[in-house]
Amino acid sequence: MLTLPASVLEDMLVDAVHKEGDEAILMLALVCTRFRNLVTREAFRRRAHFLWFDSVTNWTAFSTYYKAEY
Incomplete structure (x- = not known):
């Protein structure tokens, strides 16, 4: 895992x-310095x-302006 690119590891x-x-x-945070x-x-x-x-919010209930803002 330590040879993975940072973006892949972050994902x-x-x-x-x-x-x-x-x-x-x-x-x-306790695993290693890189983590x-x-x-x-x-x-x-x-x-x-x-x-x-995003997983707990029903975005269809909000206006386009609100979605763009948040």
Whole structure:
């Protein structure tokens, strides 16, 4: 796993966080320095959060303007 490109590894870690929940970020940060550096980035946490948010939100109920804004 350490030879994977950062973008591929990040995709895998975001998927793990999406499936396992926010606690996975803490556990992944303890695995190794590379994982910690990826999962503690604000961009990673935002991506994981919005992936979760998209999975629990019914976007058809919102206007086009609202969707573009958020």
